[in-house]
Amino acid sequence: MRTKEEDLIRYKDGSLYCEPADVWIDPNRPVKTALITHAHFDHFAFGCNEYFSTKETAILLRERVRDNINIKTFDYGEEFKINGIRISFHPSGHILGSSQIRFIFAEEKWLITGDFKLQKDETCKEYEVVKTDYLISECTFGLPIFKWDETNKIAVNIAKWITNSPDKTSLLFCYSLGKAQRLLNEISKTNFKGNIYSHSSIEKINNCYKKLGISIINTTKIENKNKIDELKGSLILLPPSLSKGSYLKNFKNIQTAFASGWMSIRALRKRSGYDKGFPISDHADWDGILEVVKKSEAKNVFFHHGDSEALSQFLVEKESINVLR
Ligand SMILES: [Zn+2]
Numbered sequence: 384m385r386t387k388e389e390d391l392i393r394y395k396d397g398s399l400y401c402e403p404a405d406v407w408i409d410p411n412r413p414v415k416t417a418l419i420t421h422a423h424f425d426h427f428a429f430g431c432n433e434y435f436s437t438k439e440t441a442i443l444l445r446e447r448v449r450d451n452i453n454i455k456t457f458d459y460g461e462e463f464k465i466n467g468i469r470i471s472f473h474p475s476g477h478i479l480g481s482s483q484i485r486f487i488f489a490e491e492k493w494l495i496t497g498d499f500k501l502q503k504d505e506t507c508k509e510y511e512v513v514k515t516d517y518l519i520s521e522c523t524f525g526l527p528i529f530k531w532d533e534t535n536k537i538a539v540n541i542a543k544w545i546t547n548s549p550d551k552t553s554l555l556f557c558y559s560l561g562k563a564q565r566l567l568n569e570i571s572k573t574n575f576k577g578n579i580y581s582h583s584s585i586e587k588i589n590n591c592y593k594k595l596g597i598s599i600i601n602t603t604k605i606e607n608k609n610k611i612d613e614l615k616g617s618l619i620l621l622p623p624s625l626s627k628g629s630y631l632k633n634f635k636n637i638q639t640a641f642a643s644g645w646m647s648i649r650a651l652r653k654r655s656g657y658d659k660g661f662p663i664s665d666h667a668d669w670d671g672i673l674e675v676v677k678k679s680e681a682k683n684v685f686f687h688h689g690d691s692e693a694l695s696q697f698l699v700e701k702e703s704i705n706v707l708r
Protein backbone atom coordinates (compact mmCIF):
# COMPACT_ATOMS: atom_id res chain seq x y z
CA MET A 384 0.00 0.00 0.00
CA ARG A 385 1.30 3.45 -0.88
CA THR A 386 -0.20 6.65 0.48
CA LYS A 387 0.63 10.32 0.20
CA GLU A 388 1.83 12.79 2.83
CA GLU A 389 -1.43 14.74 2.71
CA ASP A 390 -3.60 11.65 3.31
CA LEU A 391 -5.41 11.57 6.64
CA ILE A 392 -4.05 8.06 7.24
CA ARG A 393 -0.79 6.96 5.70
CA TYR A 394 1.94 4.39 6.00
CA LYS A 395 4.89 5.52 8.06
CA ASP A 396 7.74 3.24 9.12
CA GLY A 397 5.65 0.20 8.25
CA SER A 398 2.55 1.13 10.29
CA LEU A 399 -0.61 3.12 9.71
CA TYR A 400 -0.38 6.65 11.09
CA CYS A 401 -2.88 9.50 11.40
CA GLU A 402 -0.68 12.57 11.57
CA PRO A 403 -3.28 15.27 12.42
CA ALA A 404 -4.34 13.21 15.47
CA ASP A 405 -0.80 11.92 16.09
CA VAL A 406 -2.10 8.36 16.63
CA TRP A 407 -0.87 5.06 15.24
CA ILE A 408 -3.06 2.10 14.37
CA ASP A 409 -1.72 -1.30 15.49
CA PRO A 410 1.87 0.04 15.49
CA ASN A 411 4.80 -2.35 15.20
CA ARG A 412 6.89 -0.56 17.85
CA PRO A 413 6.41 1.67 20.93
CA VAL A 414 4.74 5.01 20.14
CA LYS A 415 2.93 7.65 22.17
CA THR A 416 -0.67 6.74 21.29
CA ALA A 417 -1.72 3.42 19.75
CA LEU A 418 -5.22 2.55 18.59
CA ILE A 419 -5.51 -1.25 18.77
CA THR A 420 -7.98 -3.04 16.47
CA HIS A 421 -7.87 -6.34 18.40
CA ALA A 422 -5.91 -8.43 20.88
CA HIS A 423 -3.82 -10.59 18.52
CA PHE A 424 -0.15 -9.98 19.22
CA ASP A 425 0.79 -9.15 15.64
CA HIS A 426 -1.34 -6.02 16.11
CA PHE A 427 0.14 -5.00 19.43
CA ALA A 428 3.45 -3.43 20.46
CA PHE A 429 4.66 -3.25 24.04
CA GLY A 430 5.78 0.02 25.55
CA CYS A 431 3.32 2.58 24.14
CA ASN A 432 2.40 5.45 26.49
CA GLU A 433 -1.32 4.91 25.94
CA TYR A 434 -3.59 2.52 24.11
CA PHE A 435 -7.15 3.02 22.86
CA SER A 436 -9.36 0.00 22.18
CA THR A 437 -12.76 -1.56 22.77
CA LYS A 438 -13.50 -2.80 26.30
CA GLU A 439 -13.26 -6.46 25.25
CA THR A 440 -9.90 -5.95 23.54
CA ALA A 441 -8.57 -4.26 26.68
CA ILE A 442 -9.68 -7.15 28.89
CA LEU A 443 -8.13 -9.72 26.53
CA LEU A 444 -4.89 -7.74 26.25
CA ARG A 445 -4.59 -7.39 30.01
CA GLU A 446 -5.18 -11.14 30.38
CA ARG A 447 -2.45 -11.91 27.84
CA VAL A 448 0.09 -9.23 28.73
CA ARG A 449 -0.34 -9.32 32.50
CA ASP A 450 1.05 -5.84 32.61
CA ASN A 451 -0.42 -2.63 33.88
CA ILE A 452 -0.84 -1.09 30.46
CA ASN A 453 -2.60 2.22 30.12
CA ILE A 454 -5.70 1.53 27.99
CA LYS A 455 -8.61 3.87 27.38
CA THR A 456 -11.68 1.91 26.32
CA PHE A 457 -14.69 2.71 24.17
CA ASP A 458 -17.95 1.05 23.21
CA TYR A 459 -18.60 0.19 19.59
CA GLY A 460 -19.92 3.29 17.84
CA GLU A 461 -18.89 5.66 20.63
CA GLU A 462 -17.22 8.67 19.06
CA PHE A 463 -14.25 10.50 20.59
CA LYS A 464 -12.21 13.41 19.28
CA ILE A 465 -8.48 13.99 19.02
CA ASN A 466 -7.37 17.35 17.58
CA GLY A 467 -10.79 17.70 15.97
CA ILE A 468 -10.70 14.30 14.29
CA ARG A 469 -13.70 12.14 15.10
CA ILE A 470 -12.74 8.52 15.78
CA SER A 471 -14.88 5.45 16.51
CA PHE A 472 -14.58 1.66 16.76
CA HIS A 473 -16.99 -0.64 14.87
CA PRO A 474 -17.34 -4.46 14.98
CA SER A 475 -15.16 -6.34 12.47
CA GLY A 476 -16.38 -9.90 13.18
CA HIS A 477 -12.82 -11.27 13.49
CA ILE A 478 -12.62 -12.19 17.22
CA LEU A 479 -14.18 -10.93 20.45
CA GLY A 480 -13.69 -7.16 20.71
CA SER A 481 -12.16 -6.81 17.23
CA SER A 482 -12.87 -3.58 15.45
CA GLN A 483 -12.64 -1.47 12.39
CA ILE A 484 -11.67 2.12 13.12
CA ARG A 485 -13.32 5.08 11.44
CA PHE A 486 -11.82 8.55 11.20
CA ILE A 487 -13.78 11.62 10.12
CA PHE A 488 -12.06 14.94 9.44
CA ALA A 489 -13.67 17.86 7.59
CA GLU A 490 -16.44 15.54 6.31
CA GLU A 491 -13.87 13.16 4.79
CA LYS A 492 -14.27 9.58 6.04
CA TRP A 493 -11.53 6.97 6.36
CA LEU A 494 -12.07 3.39 7.51
CA ILE A 495 -9.48 0.83 8.54
CA THR A 496 -11.04 -2.64 8.55
CA GLY A 497 -8.46 -4.30 10.80
CA ASP A 498 -8.69 -8.09 10.53
CA PHE A 499 -12.27 -8.94 9.60
CA LYS A 500 -14.64 -11.67 8.46
CA LEU A 501 -18.28 -11.78 7.36
CA GLN A 502 -19.00 -15.40 8.29
CA LYS A 503 -21.31 -16.00 11.20
CA ASP A 504 -19.46 -16.45 14.49
CA GLU A 505 -21.45 -16.57 17.74
CA THR A 506 -18.36 -15.74 19.80
CA CYS A 507 -18.11 -12.14 18.62
CA LYS A 508 -20.15 -9.25 17.23
CA GLU A 509 -20.98 -9.47 13.54
CA TYR A 510 -19.13 -7.28 10.99
CA GLU A 511 -20.81 -3.89 10.69
CA VAL A 512 -21.06 -2.23 7.29
CA VAL A 513 -19.60 1.26 7.63
CA LYS A 514 -19.76 3.74 4.76
CA THR A 515 -16.56 5.56 3.93
CA ASP A 516 -14.71 7.60 1.31
CA TYR A 517 -11.34 5.90 1.80
CA LEU A 518 -11.08 2.25 2.77
CA ILE A 519 -7.95 0.56 4.09
CA SER A 520 -8.68 -3.15 4.02
CA GLU A 521 -6.70 -6.21 5.00
CA CYS A 522 -6.41 -8.82 2.22
CA THR A 523 -4.80 -11.84 3.88
CA PHE A 524 -6.85 -14.18 1.67
CA GLY A 525 -7.25 -11.88 -1.34
CA LEU A 526 -7.21 -14.45 -4.12
CA PRO A 527 -10.23 -16.00 -5.92
CA ILE A 528 -9.13 -19.49 -4.81
CA PHE A 529 -10.14 -18.62 -1.25
CA LYS A 530 -13.82 -19.37 -0.74
CA TRP A 531 -14.86 -20.56 2.71
CA ASP A 532 -17.26 -23.41 3.36
CA GLU A 533 -20.05 -23.01 5.90
CA THR A 534 -18.54 -23.19 9.37
CA ASN A 535 -21.04 -25.80 10.59
CA LYS A 536 -19.97 -28.16 7.78
CA ILE A 537 -16.36 -27.89 8.91
CA ALA A 538 -17.42 -28.55 12.51
CA VAL A 539 -19.28 -31.69 11.42
CA ASN A 540 -16.15 -32.83 9.56
CA ILE A 541 -14.07 -32.30 12.68
CA ALA A 542 -16.57 -34.33 14.73
CA LYS A 543 -16.43 -37.15 12.14
CA TRP A 544 -12.63 -37.04 12.10
CA ILE A 545 -12.60 -37.67 15.86
CA THR A 546 -15.33 -40.29 16.06
CA ASN A 547 -14.00 -42.24 13.06
CA SER A 548 -10.82 -42.97 15.05
CA PRO A 549 -12.12 -43.94 18.49
CA ASP A 550 -8.80 -45.50 19.51
CA LYS A 551 -6.83 -42.37 18.83
CA THR A 552 -6.37 -39.08 20.64
CA SER A 553 -7.25 -36.25 18.26
CA LEU A 554 -5.05 -33.17 18.57
CA LEU A 555 -6.50 -30.12 16.88
CA PHE A 556 -4.09 -27.18 16.59
CA CYS A 557 -5.55 -23.69 16.38
CA TYR A 558 -4.84 -20.13 17.51
CA SER A 559 -5.54 -19.73 21.23
CA LEU A 560 -7.45 -16.47 20.88
CA GLY A 561 -10.55 -16.45 18.71
CA LYS A 562 -10.20 -19.60 16.63
CA ALA A 563 -10.25 -21.99 19.60
CA GLN A 564 -13.39 -20.41 21.08
CA ARG A 565 -15.14 -20.35 17.71
CA LEU A 566 -14.28 -24.03 17.17
CA LEU A 567 -15.59 -24.97 20.62
CA ASN A 568 -18.80 -23.08 19.97
CA GLU A 569 -19.30 -24.84 16.62
CA ILE A 570 -18.27 -28.31 17.82
CA SER A 571 -20.74 -28.05 20.72
CA LYS A 572 -23.52 -27.87 18.10
CA THR A 573 -22.46 -31.16 16.42
CA ASN A 574 -23.23 -34.63 17.73
CA PHE A 575 -19.72 -35.10 19.14
CA LYS A 576 -20.21 -36.08 22.78
CA GLY A 577 -16.68 -37.11 23.76
CA ASN A 578 -14.34 -35.34 26.15
CA ILE A 579 -12.74 -32.09 25.10
CA TYR A 580 -9.50 -30.85 26.61
CA SER A 581 -7.67 -27.63 26.00
CA HIS A 582 -4.21 -26.28 26.66
CA SER A 583 -3.85 -23.76 29.53
CA SER A 584 -3.29 -20.88 27.06
CA ILE A 585 -6.65 -21.70 25.48
CA GLU A 586 -8.43 -22.31 28.81
CA LYS A 587 -7.33 -18.88 29.94
CA ILE A 588 -8.97 -17.22 26.93
CA ASN A 589 -12.07 -19.44 27.21
CA ASN A 590 -12.56 -18.14 30.75
CA CYS A 591 -12.10 -14.58 29.59
CA TYR A 592 -14.75 -15.06 26.88
CA LYS A 593 -17.13 -16.60 29.42
CA LYS A 594 -16.65 -13.66 31.77
CA LEU A 595 -17.54 -11.37 28.87
CA GLY A 596 -20.81 -13.23 28.38
CA ILE A 597 -19.89 -15.54 25.49
CA SER A 598 -21.15 -19.08 25.84
CA ILE A 599 -18.26 -21.55 25.51
CA ILE A 600 -18.58 -25.20 26.51
CA ASN A 601 -16.50 -26.35 29.45
CA THR A 602 -13.29 -28.14 28.58
CA THR A 603 -10.75 -29.80 30.86
CA LYS A 604 -7.32 -28.28 31.12
CA ILE A 605 -4.76 -30.70 29.74
CA GLU A 606 -2.03 -30.86 32.35
CA ASN A 607 0.02 -33.93 33.02
CA LYS A 608 1.24 -37.05 31.39
CA ASN A 609 -0.55 -39.60 33.58
CA LYS A 610 -3.84 -39.22 31.74
CA ILE A 611 -2.48 -40.65 28.49
CA ASP A 612 -4.70 -43.73 28.49
CA GLU A 613 -7.87 -41.81 29.31
CA LEU A 614 -7.51 -39.64 26.24
CA LYS A 615 -8.64 -42.22 23.67
CA GLY A 616 -11.46 -40.82 21.55
CA SER A 617 -11.03 -37.33 22.99
CA LEU A 618 -10.39 -34.01 21.33
CA ILE A 619 -7.53 -31.83 22.55
CA LEU A 620 -7.16 -28.22 21.43
CA LEU A 621 -3.57 -26.98 21.35
CA PRO A 622 -1.78 -23.85 20.11
CA PRO A 623 0.21 -24.33 16.86
CA SER A 624 3.51 -23.58 18.65
CA LEU A 625 3.27 -27.02 20.31
CA SER A 626 2.93 -28.96 17.06
CA LYS A 627 6.67 -29.28 16.60
CA GLY A 628 9.08 -30.62 19.18
CA SER A 629 8.84 -32.80 22.22
CA TYR A 630 5.37 -31.86 23.49
CA LEU A 631 3.68 -34.51 21.34
CA LYS A 632 5.64 -37.21 23.17
CA ASN A 633 3.20 -36.69 26.05
CA PHE A 634 0.61 -38.55 24.01
CA LYS A 635 0.15 -42.03 22.57
CA ASN A 636 -1.55 -43.03 19.33
CA ILE A 637 -2.46 -39.59 18.06
CA GLN A 638 -3.86 -37.99 14.93
CA THR A 639 -3.22 -34.31 14.28
CA ALA A 640 -5.02 -31.53 12.42
CA PHE A 641 -4.67 -27.79 11.91
CA ALA A 642 -7.63 -25.40 11.65
CA SER A 643 -6.67 -22.49 9.38
CA GLY A 644 -7.73 -20.81 6.16
CA TRP A 645 -4.37 -21.83 4.66
CA MET A 646 -5.49 -25.46 4.88
CA SER A 647 -7.78 -24.85 1.88
CA ILE A 648 -4.68 -25.13 -0.31
CA ARG A 649 -3.81 -28.77 -0.91
CA ALA A 650 -0.07 -28.15 -1.32
CA LEU A 651 0.12 -26.30 1.99
CA ARG A 652 -1.94 -28.99 3.69
CA LYS A 653 0.46 -31.66 2.47
CA ARG A 654 3.54 -29.68 3.43
CA SER A 655 2.18 -28.71 6.87
CA GLY A 656 3.02 -32.04 8.47
CA TYR A 657 -0.45 -32.40 10.03
CA ASP A 658 -2.52 -35.50 9.26
CA LYS A 659 -5.46 -33.32 8.33
CA GLY A 660 -6.33 -29.66 7.63
CA PHE A 661 -9.64 -27.97 8.35
CA PRO A 662 -10.03 -24.77 6.30
CA ILE A 663 -11.68 -22.39 8.72
CA SER A 664 -10.59 -18.77 8.94
CA ASP A 665 -11.32 -15.65 10.94
CA HIS A 666 -10.43 -13.54 7.90
CA ALA A 667 -12.66 -12.73 4.92
CA ASP A 668 -12.32 -14.77 1.74
CA TRP A 669 -12.18 -13.27 -1.79
CA ASP A 670 -15.94 -12.69 -2.00
CA GLY A 671 -15.99 -11.29 1.53
CA ILE A 672 -13.35 -8.68 0.75
CA LEU A 673 -15.16 -7.63 -2.44
CA GLU A 674 -18.47 -7.41 -0.58
CA VAL A 675 -16.96 -5.13 2.04
CA VAL A 676 -15.37 -2.90 -0.59
CA LYS A 677 -18.72 -2.54 -2.41
CA LYS A 678 -20.88 -2.04 0.67
CA SER A 679 -18.50 0.55 2.12
CA GLU A 680 -19.13 2.66 -1.01
CA ALA A 681 -15.49 3.72 -0.89
CA LYS A 682 -14.16 5.42 -3.98
CA ASN A 683 -10.56 4.88 -2.98
CA VAL A 684 -9.26 1.60 -1.60
CA PHE A 685 -5.91 0.62 -0.12
CA PHE A 686 -4.99 -2.96 0.70
CA HIS A 687 -2.48 -4.20 3.20
CA HIS A 688 -1.59 -7.48 4.97
CA GLY A 689 -1.50 -9.73 1.94
CA ASP A 690 -1.18 -9.98 -1.80
CA SER A 691 -3.51 -7.39 -3.32
CA GLU A 692 -2.56 -7.73 -7.00
CA ALA A 693 -5.57 -9.82 -8.11
CA LEU A 694 -8.03 -7.79 -6.01
CA SER A 695 -6.71 -4.49 -7.30
CA GLN A 696 -6.95 -5.61 -10.90
CA PHE A 697 -10.50 -6.90 -10.41
CA LEU A 698 -11.75 -3.72 -8.74
CA VAL A 699 -10.14 -1.36 -11.22
CA GLU A 700 -11.35 -3.29 -14.30
CA LYS A 701 -14.78 -4.53 -13.19
CA GLU A 702 -15.92 -2.03 -10.59
CA SER A 703 -14.12 1.18 -11.60
CA ILE A 704 -12.89 1.63 -8.05
CA ASN A 705 -9.67 3.52 -7.56
CA VAL A 706 -7.16 1.21 -5.91
CA LEU A 707 -4.12 3.01 -4.62
CA ARG A 708 -0.96 0.97 -4.78
ZN1 LIG B 1 -6.12 -11.05 14.05
Ligand SMILES: [Zn+2]
Nearest residue numbers: 423425426498
Ligand atom coordinates in the same frame (compact mmCIF):
# COMPACT_ATOMS: atom_id res chain seq x y z
ZN1 LIG C 1 -3.73 -9.97 11.91
